[in-house]
Amino acid sequence: MADSSISTPTAPSRPGQTGVAEPRLRLTGISKAFGAVQALSNVDFEVYAGEVVGLVGDNGAGKSTLVKIISGVEQADSGEIFLEGTPVKITGPSAATRLGIETVYQDLALCDNLDVVANLFLGHEELDIWPVLSEVSMEREALRVLSVLDVKIPSVRVPVSLLSGGQRQSIAVAKTILRQARVVLLDEPTAALGVAQTRQVLNLIKRLREQGLAVVVISHNLADVFEVVDRVIVLRLGRRVATFDVKSTTPERVVAAITGAEFGAEVDANGSNGGGSQS
Amino acid sequence: MSEAVKQKQPAPTTSVEVPSRLPRPTVGQLLRTDLGFVPVLLTLLVIAAYFALTTDGLFLTPRNLSNLVLQITQIGVLALGSTLVLLLGEIDLSVAAVSTLCSVVMGVLTERQGVSAGWAILAALVTGALTGLINGLLVAFIRIPSFIVTLAASIGYSGLLLYLLAGQSTLIIHDTFIVSLANNYLPDALGIGLPTLALLLYIGFVVFNYMRRKRAGLRTQPLPRLLLQIVTVAVIVEGAVALFESYLGVPQSVIFLTGLILLCWLLLTKTPFGRYVYAVGGNAEAARRAGINVPLIRVAVFTMCSTLAAIGGVLAASRGLAVASQIDPTLLLDSIAAAVIGGVSLFGGKGSVWTLILGALIIGSLENGLDLKSQGTDVKEMVEGVVLVIAVAADALIRRAQARRGR
Numbered sequence A: 001m002a003d004s005s006i007s008t009p010t011a012p013s014r015p016g017q018t019g020v021a022e023p024r025l026r027l028t029g030i031s032k033a034f035g036a037v038q039a040l041s042n043v044d045f046e047v048y049a050g051e052v053v054g055l056v057g058d059n060g061a062g063k064s065t066l067v068k069i070i071s072g073v074e075q076a077d078s079g080e081i082f083l084e085g086t087p088v089k090i091t092g093p094s095a096a097t098r099l100g101i102e103t104v105y106q107d108l109a110l111c112d113n114l115d116v117v118a119n120l121f122l123g124h125e126e127l128d129i130w131p132v133l134s135e136v137s138m139e140r141e142a143l144r145v146l147s148v149l150d151v152k153i154p155s156v157r158v159p160v161s162l163l164s165g166g167q168r169q170s171i172a173v174a175k176t177i178l179r180q181a182r183v184v185l186l187d188e189p190t191a192a193l194g195v196a197q198t199r200q201v202l203n204l205i206k207r208l209r210e211q212g213l214a215v216v217v218i219s220h221n222l223a224d225v226f227e228v229v230d231r232v233i234v235l236r237l238g239r240r241v242a243t244f245d246v247k248s249t250t251p252e253r254v255v256a257a258i259t260g261a262e263f264g265a266e267v268d269a270n271g272s273n274g275g276g277s278q279s
Numbered sequence B: 001m002s003e004a005v006k007q008k009q010p011a012p013t014t015s016v017e018v019p020s021r022l023p024r025p026t027v028g029q030l031l032r033t034d035l036g037f038v039p040v041l042l043t044l045l046v047i048a049a050y051f052a053l054t055t056d057g058l059f060l061t062p063r064n065l066s067n068l069v070l071q072i073t074q075i076g077v078l079a080l081g082s083t084l085v086l087l088l089g090e091i092d093l094s095v096a097a098v099s100t101l102c103s104v105v106m107g108v109l110t111e112r113q114g115v116s117a118g119w120a121i122l123a124a125l126v127t128g129a130l131t132g133l134i135n136g137l138l139v140a141f142i143r144i145p146s147f148i149v150t151l152a153a154s155i156g157y158s159g160l161l162l163y164l165l166a167g168q169s170t171l172i173i174h175d176t177f178i179v180s181l182a183n184n185y186l187p188d189a190l191g192i193g194l195p196t197l198a199l200l201l202y203i204g205f206v207v208f209n210y211m212r213r214k215r216a217g218l219r220t221q222p223l224p225r226l227l228l229q230i231v232t233v234a235v236i237v238e239g240a241v242a243l244f245e246s247y248l249g250v251p252q253s254v255i256f257l258t259g260l261i262l263l264c265w266l267l268l269t270k271t272p273f274g275r276y277v278y279a280v281g282g283n284a285e286a287a288r289r290a291g292i293n294v295p296l297i298r299v300a301v302f303t304m305c306s307t308l309a310a311i312g313g314v315l316a317a318s319r320g321l322a323v324a325s326q327i328d329p330t331l332l333l334d335s336i337a338a339a340v341i342g343g344v345s346l347f348g349g350k351g352s353v354w355t356l357i358l359g360a361l362i363i364g365s366l367e368n369g370l371d372l373k374s375q376g377t378d379v380k381e382m383v384e385g386v387v388l389v390i391a392v393a394a395d396a397l398i399r400r401a402q403a404r405r406g407r
C-alpha cells in the first residue's frame, strides 16, 4: 500500500471497521442507458459498515444515476445488488427504505412549516392510543438522535424554516437514523453551505460513521471529501475508473482521475504517473 | 458515545437545545405563532368600540351580541371547511353553492316528499360529502387547479338547486325539529354545564401534559405562562357563557359551531391525519417522499369541507326558516375571508381553526353594526371588500417578511 493508492474495485481487502469482510452494500456489473446515452457501464460499487465512501466524477459521469439506482428511483438495465451479501431487488424508493437504504437529496425534503419533531417523524408518527400522536415520546427520541449526532438547535419545537442551512441538513440526516438506516446516501450535502455550516455537516457525517452506518457522499468539493471519507470512488463517462484510499493519496491525483488526465481509459494503471495533476 | 451525551445529566435537552441559537424572531414570525391572534383581536375591539360609540351602546347589548353570534354561525362553519382546504394550499370556491344546495335537498325532502327530518338532514350531509368527494378526486387525481374545479362545481350546483326547487324561489321550512336546531337556546344547566365541562377537561389536559413533559425530562412552559394560558381560556369561555345567559341563554347553534371547531382542532393538532394536512400544505413533495398518501389526504379534506358546508346550510335553513334558490352573494367570500382574517395563510400549511371565530366575528360585526346604523348593502359590501383586501395583504406581507428572513 506504500505508494499505490489504487486498489481494484472489488477488492475485499478494505478493513471494514466491524471486521466483516462482506460489504454492507455491493453492486456488481451495473449498466444503465437512457436512450442512446449509456449513463453507467458495468459499474461495480461497494461500501462497508462504518465507512464513508466519496463518489466523485465530472458532470454527467453517472453519479446521480448510480445513487438513483441504489435508492430505487431508477432500475438498472443489468447488474446485481447485494445487501450484507444477500441479493436484493430494489424496485422502488419504498423498497429501498424497507431495506434500510436512505437518501438525503439536495432539496432535503423538509416541511418548512412543521417543527423539528414533526419533520423527523413525518410519515412514521408514534401514537399514544389510536389516533393520538405521542408527542412526548417522539420528542424524547428526537432529542436522543440529535444528541447522538451532536446537533445543536434552538429548540426541537421551532419550525424548520427558522433553522440554518447546516441545521436543516442535520435534521434531514437525523431522519434517516430514526428510520434505522443501514446505508445513507448524501447528495452534495455541503453544496449550499457556508464554512461553519459545512463544518457542522462534516462533523455529522463522522458521527454517522461512528454509528456503524455505511455512508455514501456525492461531492464536488474535494476538500470536504478528503476531510471525511475513507475511500474515494471515481466515475468517468459512466465507468468506475479509480478507487483511492484517502490516507495515501492526494487531491491532485483524484482530480487527475476525474478529468482523465492521469489514466488513458481504464482502471488498472497502478498509479503510474502520480505527478500529473492538472488536466 | 459522544461527548455531548456524557457532558451532563441524562436529560437529553441539555445537549441538543441551545435556546441562544434562536435568531430573534421577526414581527412576521411572531404573527405566525401563538400571538398571531392579537392584532386580529385588537381590530375586532376597535370595530366593536366604534359601533358601540356610534350606536349609543346598542351594539354591545347582550341581545345584539347574541344575535350577532347567531348571524355568523353559517359563515363560521363554512370558514372551518375553508380553513381545512386552505391549509392544504388549495381553495374551495364551491362552499356557498354546496351549502345552499344541501339545504335545498333537505328542504325539498321534508317539505315536498314528506321525508322525516333526520333522513332529510342525513341526505343533505351525504350530498355535501359527495360534492366534496368529486371536487377532491378531480383535484387530487386529475390535478386540475382547485379554483377551477370548485368554480365549475359552484356554477353547476347553483343550477342544480334551481332545478330541485322547480321554479320556487323560497321554500318555507315547517318541520319543527329542523327549525329548533338553530333557534333553540340550551337550558341553563346544559348551557353553563357543557362549556364548563369542556373547560375543565381542557385544563386537566394542559396540566396532565405539563406533568408528563416534566417527568419525561422535556422542556416545559414556565408556570406563569401556563397559568396565563389557562386563565385566558377560562375567561373567554365563561365570559361568553355569561353574556349569552344574560339574554336568552346559550344558543344551540353556538354549541354546534364550537363543537365542530373543537373536533377539527383535535383532528388537526393531535392526530397523524392533521399532521399530514399541514405537511401537504407545507411541502407536498416532501410529504409524498415521507410515504404520505397525498391524494388521499386531498380527497378527504375536500370531502370534509363540503360536508361542513352542508352542516352550515342546514343550520342556515333552520335559522332562516326557509331555503332559497338565491345563493347569498357574499357567503363564499365571507367564509374564506373569516379564515384568512383569522390568520390562515392562502399559501397553505399555516393557521389554526380557533382564530376563524375572530375572523367571523369581525365580518359579522361589520355587517351587524352597519345594519344598526341603517347603512345599505352598498356601504356594507364596500367596507367588507376593503377589510378582506387588508387581511389578504397582511398574509402576503407576513409571508414575504418570513421568506426574506428564512434559511
Ligand SMILES: Nc1ncnc2c1ncn2[C@@H]1O[C@H](COP(=O)(O)OP(=O)(O)O)[C@@H](O)[C@H]1O
Pocket (backbone or CB within 6 Å): A034, A035, A037, A038, A039, A057, A058, A059, A060, A061, A062, A063, A064, A065, A066
Ligand atoms: N433521466 C434521464 N434521461 C436521459 N438521460 C439521462 C437521465 N439521467 C441522466 N442522464 C444522462 O446520463 C448521464 C449521467 O448523468 P448523471 O448520472 O446525472 O451524472 P452526474 O450526476 O455524475 O452528473 C448524463 O449524460 C445524463 O445526461
Ligand SMILES: [Mg+2]
Pocket (backbone or CB within 6 Å): A063, A064, A065
Ligand atoms: Mg448529478
